[in-house]
């Protein structure tokens with residue numbers, strides 16, 4: 001269950017900086033002097049039209065959903081703990097006034113929801129609580145990791161079997177004449193060359209799918225001289241490279257190389273995310289739509305207890321070789337598939353944050369492979385993974401170590417990786433999902449004559 005706290009010292013709007021916002025939430029980072037909160041963010045729900053029809057408080061529900069559904073599926077290593085902080089309308093209104101000038105115009109139509117009773121305190125995944133060395137963080141929003149293969153897909157929509165959802169969707173967005181080269185299937189292939197292509201494409205055209213943070217502050221990629229902020233982190237001051245362009249290309253390449261190395265170390269997360277997205281969406285939205293029309297099942301938002309059962313049932317279904325035929329589903333199995341689709345929708349929309357902090361453990365100056373391998377094994381033996389615990393509010397995070405090998409020179413970093421935005425999607429969105437799917441395919445068929453073949 002979610003833990004609820006009242007922490008009086010936090011109800012002061014000047015202690016919170018606007019950090020970021022999405023469609024549904026606003027995130028504030030603590031700027032006060034109490035070290036306990038130095039790497040903590042406050043996540044507040046925005047006042048959106050789509051409301052959850054649940055008996056319990058929506059923030060309480062969301063936090064418990066993350067604990068009961070997402071943690072068992074993704075693993076506690078990747079899903080941060082959070083605490084509910086009791087909040088009052090006066091505090092929320094003061095925050096809203098303070099952050100208004102900093103918010104993007106495209107988002108301000110929805111304010112903080114002043115009626116929420118709780119905000120969510122969670123670790124700031126773009127910072128470390130022990131802030132002794134420079135930190136760099138990269139947030140990826142990878143989106144759909146698979147090609148569907150459902151027999152429910154209408155033959156007129158055959159493109160869905162060969163072009164991935166993201167690569168089709170990009171033609172519907174504003175920049176459709178010059179769409180990004182990023183394809184999530186490259187990232188999830190976990191093949192060196194393709195992962196590099198995915199990350200390079202994201203850096204060249206980040207959109208909302210890649211964000212970069214230095215010391216927890218977002219850097220706008222592409223803005224003039226944005227790369228200079230990377231020099232300090234990578235300790236680049238090479239006299240041989242006084243050519244600016246060469247220097248900045250090198251530092252971006254170092255960032256890409258560090259990120260790829262961490263992605264490869266955390267392959268399990270990417271494999272898991274892809275498998276979950278795919279198996280929880282076995283029917284495709286076209287199948288979900290058909291069973292909704294044919295069977296008209298009675299549906300309501302599952303309670304937290306029901307969500308636990310849905311996860312267990314999914315696990316049973318996917319481990320059972322004699323699983324039932326999708327053509328022979330009873331009412332309970334039909335509802336199960338619909339709820340599984342909603343879990344998959346969350347996992348198609350989540351983001352992954354990698355944060356790196358330079359470590360003082362410098363490998364004693366060793367720069368040959370054998371020496372590094374020895375040190376690495378010593379290091380991993382005693383502390384490859386260790387939890388960082390913020391005593392008072394007790395939010396645990398897992399940190400790991402990485403030796404970044406860049407052209408034969410090794411640097412040691414501590415890093416952490418966390419999945420964010422794991423909120424439940426409401427049943428009311430199913431209709432939107434079907435409409436969007438139809439629109440994406442129709443537009444894609446019309447828009448481009450060359451249909452890209454994405455491969456898993």
Ligand SMILES: O=P(O)(O)O[C@@H]1[C@@H](OP(=O)(O)O)[C@H](OP(=O)(O)O)[C@H](O)[C@H](OP(=O)(O)O)[C@H]1OP(=O)(O)O
Nearest residue numbers: 022023024025141143208345346348349425429436
């Ligand atoms: O529908 P999609 O695929 O465009 O995804 C939406 C996202 O758009 P994107 O394509 O990532 O720019 C959208 O992101 P942006 O607002 O575009 O940054 C939201 O994440 C939205 O989820 P929610 O309504 O906040 O729960 C997302 O809605 P869901 O489909 O995940 O419910």
Ligand SMILES: Nc1ncnc2c1ncn2[C@@H]1O[C@H](COP(=O)(O)OP(=O)(O)OP(=O)(O)O)[C@@H](O)[C@H]1O
Nearest residue numbers: 020021022023024025027122123124125126420421
């Ligand atoms: N725990 C965290 N630590 C650091 N940054 C965070 C954290 N949670 C959220 N953020 C930042 O705030 C942004 C918005 O947060 P979040 O994804 O939770 O909002 P949302 O409204 O649910 O997004 P979406 O529009 O994708 O649905 C994230 O993209 C990320 O940059």
